[in-house]
Amino acid sequence: MDPDINRVLYIIGASGHGKVIADLAELLGYTVYFYDDAYPEKQQIEHWTVLGTFDDLLQLEPDKINVAVAIGNNVIRQEKILLCEKHHYQLPRLIHPSAIISKYAQVGTGTVVLAGAVINAFARIGRGCIINTASVVEHDCIINDFVHISPNSALAGSVFIGECSWIGIGSQINQLVNVDEHVLIGAGSTVVKNIPANVVAFGSPAKVISHNR
Numbered sequence: 234m235d236p237d238i239n240r241v242l243y244i245i246g247a248s249g250h251g252k253v254i255a256d257l258a259e260l261l262g263y264t265v266y267f268y269d270d271a272y273p274e275k276q277q278i279e280h281w282t283v284l285g286t287f288d289d290l291l292q293l294e295p296d297k298i299n300v301a302v303a304i305g306n307n308v309i310r311q312e313k314i315l316l317c318e319k320h321h322y323q324l325p326r327l328i329h330p331s332a333i334i335s336k337y338a339q340v341g342t343g344t345v346v347l348a349g350a351v352i353n354a355f356a357r358i359g360r361g362c363i364i365n366t367a368s369v370v371e372h373d374c375i376i377n378d379f380v381h382i383s384p385n386s387a388l389a390g391s392v393f394i395g396e397c398s399w400i401g402i403g404s405q406i407n408q409l410v411n412v413d414e415h416v417l418i419g420a421g422s423t424v425v426k427n428i429p430a431n432v433v434a435f436g437s438p439a440k441v442i443s444h445n446r
């Protein structure tokens with residue numbers, strides 16, 4: 234029997250992150266297919282089928298098309314999500330059953346919240362974000378669109394993260410600190426002061442190291 238069209242999810246990006254999203258989507262009851270620009274060379278990822286390129290996906294009529302953009306690069310994910318929105322595709326939030334999200338928190342469309350993540354009261358997460366495995370977003374944080382909070386990172390209360398920024402694995406950010414847009418915080422950093430836009434910063438305490446290309 235064909236799967237219920239409402240429970241089919243087309244995942245863009247047949248990558249490691251894509252596999253995590255496929256695993257989660259199946260847990261949530263979706264039947265999963267991939268689209269990836271490596272098609273037709275890549276027709277399979279593990280046991281999942283790659284149906285075509287991103288342009289092929291955009292040929293589909295918008296009716297009941299559920300899409301997840303499983304691309305780790307924030308700028309490329311943003312670009313694909315904006316195109317999917319233009320085509321009126323559904324971009325469901327994918328929230329792992331083991332994640333804990335306050336009823337007072339907000340999570341935008343197309344955002345994924347992975348296993349063991351915690352989002353506390355009055356935190357606001359934008360659209361197209363990755364709140365990765367076991368990360369903590371404390372009360373009153375504001376996370377703008379297309380941000381990636383890597384696994385095991387912790388944001389204290391009222392932290393601000395600007396659009397398209399990437400918080401590296403195992404980082405910590407002190408309360409009330411602002412990280413501006415298009416910033417990369419390196420793995421294992423401790424951010425104690427505001428970080429300006431478009432830079433790479435790392436270390437404990439984190440220092441600006443270079444421009445973020």
Ligand SMILES: CC(=O)SCCNC(=O)CCNC(=O)[C@H](O)C(C)(C)COP(=O)(O)OP(=O)(O)OC[C@H]1O[C@@H](n2cnc3c(N)ncnc32)[C@H](O)[C@@H]1OP(=O)(O)O
Pocket residue numbers: 365383384400401402417418419420421422433435436
């Ligand atoms: C599920 C998932 O996989 S999610 C993905 C999670 N991954 C991450 O969070 C990775 C984030 N990326 C990083 O931290 C990277 O190390 C970056 C982007 C900060 C730097 O990468 P590159 O520009 O390639 O720097 P490179 O590896 O050449 O290192 C340059 C120097 O900086 C040091 N360095 C690099 N990253 C860090 C860091 N996070 N903290 C402290 N020092 C660092 C290196 O030791 C090296 O020092 P040296 O010149 O004395 O030898």
